[in-house]
Amino acid sequence: AHGKHAKDLDGLKAIHKHHATLQERIDYIEKSIGDSADKHYEELQRLKALHAKHADALAKHGRDSSAALAQHATVQERLGFLETAIGDSADKHMAEIQEMRNYTASHGKDLSYLKEMHAKLSGETQDAHSKHLDVGQRLDLLESRLRTCFAST
Structure with a gap:
């Protein structure tokens, strides 16, 4: 009986050893979410840079238009x-x-998806x-029974 219990205990220890810990799982989830957040942050920064570039181009276009308008002969032509x-x-x-609204809506969908996945x-x-706690409780019970068994022999 002792040999069987020892063998069962060794088997449980081997299974527990290969079972991923809760901390490992949480670390993986946090890394995945962090990577996704970094990706979205980079995309937002790129979008802001493109917006600034567009604003600069628009300002330049405005300056060029003003210079061209100054050369027009009549008010009617300028107005046209x-x-x-x-x-x-x-x-x-x-x-x-x-x-931009379509892009923002797409981002919203992506964010909703990420929230669902989270x-x-x-x-x-x-x-x-x-389930992990249930396994721990079972192991405690098994150890208790083994102690009782060994104490009575």
Whole structure:
């Protein structure tokens, strides 16, 4: 009986040794979420840089337009040019705004997905933790019984 219990205990120890710890699982989840957050932060920084570049280009375009308008002969021509430039610029801006809204919506979907995955992983981690405690309790019971068995022999 002692040999069988010792063998069972060794088997349990081997299984426990190969079972990933809760801390390892949490570390993996934290790394995954951190990598995702870093990726989104970099993308946001790139978007901000592109926005600044666009603002600079728009400012330059405004300066160039002003210089060209100064050379026009009549107020009517100047007014016609301005109306066209503003109309085109507004159309471009509306298209860019829509593109940015689409991009933002896409980011929102990605963020929602990440939140869902985080919640799912948290649930799985809690499940694993509760099962892990059950295994610990079982091991305590087994050790208690082995002590009782050895004490009576």
